[in-house]
Amino acid sequence: MEDQNINSELLRFTTAGSVDDGKSTLIxxxxxxxxxxxxxxYDAIKQATERRGEEGVNLALLTDGLKSEREQGITIDVAYRYFATPKRKFIIADTPGHIQYTRNMVTGASTANVALILIDARNGVAEQTKRHAIIASLLQIPHVVICINKMDLIDYDEAAYNKIQDDFEKFAAKLDVNDIHFIPISALMGDNVVNRSDKTPWYDGPTLMYYLENVHxxxxxxxxxxxxxxxxxxxxNKDDYHDYRGYAGRVAGGVMKKGDEVMLLPSGFTTKIAEINGPAGEQDEAFPPESVTILLEDDYDLxxxxxxxxxxxxxxxxQDIEIMVVWFDQNKPLQLxxxxxxxxxxxxxxxxxxxxxxxLDINTLHRNLEDDEIKMNDVARVVLRTTKPLFVDAYRKxxxxxxxxxxDEGSNSTVGAGMII
Amino acid sequence: MNYNINHIKELESESIYIMREVAAQFENPVLMFSGGKDSILMVHLAHKAFFPARIPFPLLHIDTGHNFPETIQFRDAMVEKLGAKLIVGSVQDAIDNRMVTEEKGVNASRNALQTAVLLDSLEKGKYNAALGGARRDEEKARAKERFFSHRDEFGQWDPKNQRPELWNIFNGNHHIGEHFRVFPISNWTELDVWQYLAYEKVELPSLYFSHERDVFERDGVLLADSPFIAKKPEEKVFKETVRCRTIGDMTCTGVWKSDAKTVEDIIEEVATTRVTERGGRTDDKRSETSMEDRKKQGYF
Structure with missing residues (x-):
């Protein structure tokens, strides 16, 4: 592990793909x-690889932590991995790529700054690629990187790379993704991953690591x-803080400054910010994702x-909310x-x-108006009526x-993820 | 104007958010305190999360009776300083009451017995949330943990059927008799913890810093000599300058040759080491999935 600067930023990214795409090799x-x-x-996975009678060192065993995952040789659940460079600290949410595990992909995508999507250069844009891109768009991951992998197996062919890029761009025009980047790589050989490759002189963009370290x-x-x-x-309830009444929370949007006039919801009363207390004491302003405690000038019920x-x-x-919902419940479809x-x-x-x-068909974006059976891993547009008013913004915003x-009120399981339209 | 916070502040903010969420969603939470750096970090963050109010939950220590004496001294001093409430679940009492049976042999450890005592303490106190300082980078089964991790009425973890955790929304809904394990510092790495402890100038037990100690070697790991471990005839005790990278029970916590005398020395050491911190934990080495197996039963 290289020395890490205390002032480095945190970047969360998600990888989706199957073993065949070389996702584990890339990680x-x-x-x-x-x-x-x-x-x-390294020694532990080397030993485990040998016990399984496989050759070499199976790097996938690093991310597949559960017994059942190791037995089946697949990633079932989201695995989190951490690494750091002098510039940034990274959290990888490594998620399985198969359609059956869409809910895990969605979970990993929900907090990501960047989505890495792998394409096997031999196969080009596949159904799975499209699904991953649609999920990245649905979850509004701000930056998407398309890693065109296994370039070594197509002799680092520029024309083939350009064709894949064109194909993807045509498809992506239908999506809501603002920032897409393409990088030709070979995870196995290390081309353009951390070190620039001399086999792709026609590519003048950044390496994947440079991109991850510098994307804004x-x-x-x-x-x-x-x-x-x-x-x-x-x-x-202490004598020296007798009248203290602080509102603790994490700033979800905007920049809050001491003295700002604010409105309280649902009451609609207005007052001013008297004080902002952060983990290190009083501070003049607060912004996302800071956790602070706000003191107000007037006492209102809040x-x-x-x-x-x-x-x-x-x-x-x-109280009336329209959402795109991803359904998670394997036992019961969404009930109208x-x-x-x-x-x-x-x-x-x-x-x-x-x-x-x-x-919504997450392979084609086709809207099916007839089928209202929403099962696990399905995506649908639905209308909700809530018992109390919510204070909402569009998910895009x-x-x-x-x-x-x-x-689910019976099992208490989380059965749906909703993005407000 | 660029609104930007560094990774340590972001992790701090995330952990404080989780702790407040626990205080808001559960009537009766408890913070599991072991005396190690991660639980010291947890207490430090909890103090910040609710300041100037007191930490709104008691601390629970599952005491194997095989602690380093330094750990207990440090624990008691810290509790007194914070004015916190401490509850101790004693493995020795559980053995005396025949609730659990002591392991035998040279590798005997009370590590596994802690699970029964922990579950019993949670049940007795009717705690519906137990905050723990486990981190995902520690161990492969822990890498699969949620922040809010559901436990059934037997205290069991079902890793294949975990609730998806999206955005910053944490579903703590549960039936009576079930509880949650909550891990606010899930996303911290060992290096992050040390950098933060250094930045915040947090007081730490002397065990983390290099000192001279009687040790012996077993399976390539240095263990501190103590009356709690039966040594094999060929295991010879010698003096070595060491420190602990993790602090657990004396029977299973390895010590490391180290000259790190300050937190800054430790950061330097951690940043350049090639071995994980649990590499010295003999409790993890019992099998490839020993952590997963113990966690399923209700271990920390």
Whole structure:
């Protein structure tokens, strides 16, 4: 592990793909070339590889942590891996690529700054590639990198690379992705992963590692529309803090400054920010993703689930919500007229499914208006009616105030992920 | 204006958010405290999360009776300073009451017995959330953990049927008798922990810094000599300058040759080491999936 600067940024990225795409090899390569695989881990997977009667060192065993995953040789669940360079700290959410595990891909994508999508250069844009790109678009991952892998197997052919890039761009025109980047790589040989390849003189873009270290992520949060969901009220009950009443939470949008005039939802009262307390003490301003405690100039009734916003810039306050939902429940399809518990920011309420508008085919983007059987891993556009008004933004505008989850009231399982339209 | 925070501050913010979420969603949470650096970090973050109020949950220590004496001294001093409430679940008591049976042989450890005592303590206290300082980079089964990890009425973990965790929304809904293990520092690496502890100038037990100690070698790992471990005849005790990278029970925590006397020395050492911190934990070496097996039963 190389020395890491305390002032480095955190970048979260997700990888989706199957073993065949060379995803595990790529992750192994990033970890290995950034010196993030420890000797005892390396020895342990080497031994495990030998026990399984396989050749060499199977780097996939690094990410496949569960017994059943190792037995089957597949990634079932999201695995998190960590590595750092002097410039940045990275969190990889490594997710399985098969359609059966869409829900795990969605989970990994929900917090990612960057999506890595692997294409096997021999096969070009496949159905799986399209599905991964659609999920990245649906979850609004700010940056997408298409790694055209196994370039060594097509003799680093520029024309073949350009054709794949054209094919993908034609398809991507239908998607809602702003920042797409293409890199020709060979994870196995290490071409353009950490070190620039001399076999692709026709490529003048960055290596994958250079891209990950330098992609601009500071604007991935919304710094315009002030949103502060109240998470917890801090009341010390101590003599020296007798009247202290602090509203703890994580800034979900905008920049909050001491002295700012703010509006409280749902009451609509206005007041000013008296003080902002952060982990290191008082601070003048707060922005996403900081966790702070806000003190207000006036005492109003304000508790968990309420929201502090700017007076002239308020979210939509509504009980009728239209979402794209990804369904997770393997036992039961989404029930029209069904009631579910719903969590949105710090609100925990209930809702009813009023309408299923269409089912989205995540391989083709086709909207199926006839089929309203929404099973596990399906994506659909639905209309909800909630028991209480929520304070929402479109997911495109704010991933925090624009997202919600649905919970089965019998099993308490998380059964749906919703993105507000 | 560039609004930007560094990775340490982002991790701190994430952990504080999770702790507040636990205080808001559960009536009766508890913080599992072992005396190691990760649980010291947890207490430090909890203090920040609720300041100026007191930490709104007690600390729970599962005491194997085989601790390094330094750990217990440090624990008691810290609890007193914070004005926190400490609950101790004793493995020795559980052995005396015949709730559990002591392992025999040279590799005997009370590590596995902690699970029964932990589950019993959680049940007695009716705790529905237990905060722990486990990190995903520590071990491959822990890499699969959620922040909010569901446990059934037997305290079991079902790794193949975990709740998906999306965005910053944490579903702590549960039935009576079930509980959650919550891991606020999931995304921290060993290096992050040290960098933060150095930055915050957090006080730490002396065991983490190099000192001279009687040790012996077993399976390539140096263990501290203590009355709690039966040595084989060929295992000879010698003096060595060592420190702990993790602190657990004396029977299973390896010590490392090290000259690191300050947190800065430790950061230097951690940043250049080629072995993971649990590489010295004999409890993890019992089998390839020993952590997963123990976690399924309700281990930390």
């Amino acid at each position: 192994g390569r990033l970890l290995y070339d950034s010196k993030s695989i420890y000797q005892d881990q 992520i500071a604007s991935d949060h919304n710094f315009i529309d002030t949103r502060f969901p109240v998470q917890y009220v801090v009341r010390p 508790s968990r689930g309420d929201m502090i916003v700017r007076a002239n810039n308020s979210p939509t306050v509504t 007229r069904g009631k579910y518990a719903l969590m949105h920011t710090t609100q925990n309420i209930r809702c009813i499914v009023k309408e299923i508008r269409y089912k 704010n991933r925090i105030t624009g997202s919600l989850i649905l919970i």
